Amino acid sequence: MAKQEYKHIEIADYPKTGFARFIQVMRRSLRVELFKGMGITFGVMIRTLFRGEMHTMQYPNEKLPVSARYRAIHKLLRFMESESERCIGCGLCEKICISKCIRMDTKLDENSRKVVPEYTINFGRCIFCGYCAEVCPELAIVHGDRYENVSEQRAHFSLKDDMLTPLDRLKEQKEFPGFGAVNPEADKMIKKTPLAY
């Protein structure tokens, strides 16, 4: 938890008499508060330009990182070391999916290992409940970070090739911290609510 620094702001009463008001005007003018304000904006400009305090995200080019708990378009992960698919074709996700939108084909390959030749999700029906990711024993199907969805028709299928991490981009694959894991940035982003509000 970040250190909290609360400032107590003294708010003086409004001046009542004309003379008190005059004193207030004089005090404010002589303390040149307006120019202090200009100093602040100038400082902000300098820091924005040269110290990287720019707040704007240039959205299509830059994106904010999404939390691991965010349920966006699914991804099928691979093992980082062996590069083989994590999915063992147990079919739990297909079974648990409440909108019945996962469909998969399994077969035994020449080594008598179960493989998954086809795996599709119909995103027209998916409600992004996250049950599939929660139930998966291998952390194979997870929610990724693609949240810009658009489709020309109601049924929109994502095929296995679309979701599976391609071999050449395996380096960029991030280990899924587990369904419901907190955001690694969470500490920085949380501010304690002052109880004295």
Added chain:
Amino acid sequence: MSDTTFFVIETIVKSLIIVAVFSALAGFGTYFERKVMAFMQRRYGPMLVGPQGVLQVLADGIKLFTKEDIVPANSVPLIFKIAPVITASTAFIAMAAVPFFPSFEIMGHTVSPIVADINIGILFVLGAMAVGLYGPLLGGMASNNKWSILGAARTVVQFLSFEVITGLSLLAPIMMIGSLSLIDINNYQTEGGVAGWLIWTQPVAFFLFMIAAFAETNRTPFDLLEHEAEVVAGFATEYSGMRWGMFFIGEYANLFTVAFLVSLVFLGGFNDLGFIPGALAILLKVAFFFFVFLWVRSTWPHIRPDQLMWLCWKVLMPIAIINLLITGIVILA
């Protein structure tokens, strides 16, 4: 070439150059304004049209020129159409008496970059700029819109308040110089480099004139005429396309005129500044004041019409008169 022909050609060329340069500057003024304000608010400002968004001005221009020209029902069409022209043209007329640079030689003739060196220069500039306020006033009254009429009313309030300060604050330096011509005012500060600037002898007049200049050019903190948060867009509510653009060009042209005026009267004008040649010196000063206008806009809140009148009549006018009296006594003594 006879002197008369040269004079006629010279004047026409000068007028064309002024209109062309300052229309373009008004456009780029909007670009700089957006950029500076964006940086002061931790934003990027225009980024997508051209590198760092510099061509945004062109895109805006295309949009303004091709927009449908709307004259609202029940407005007074003639006056509605004329009003923006008044603002834009008076802004450029005012520039006629402003010497922008030191004179230089061309083809054996001495050219001074001023369209008309009239002996009442500064009076003419202020007068022409004040006439420009007929634009917002008439435009607001002719648009048949309640916000517009409020904006028009505020124009009058503002005009009545700041014009006194402008005149009185400039009177003190003019008394010291003894001439209204901006060239004389500039030449008065030739001696002594920075120390010879009038700002050192007339600091109060400088501050008063700066405050009045913000009101004159209708900028924050005195942008009562078109303050979005209160009166939608004030007098400009019903304006769109190029008519609105003309108000805009007028406003920015005024901004540059005022920046030139302040630099000429108080900051030594186009006299050489050490190793910096005069032409560059005045450009630097004008650029600085333009930046100050943007800087203030992104820093200060704007004030209510009654506060503006309070400020101008009850605070600034007494100060201006006292300043005037002291200057008079010092000159006589």
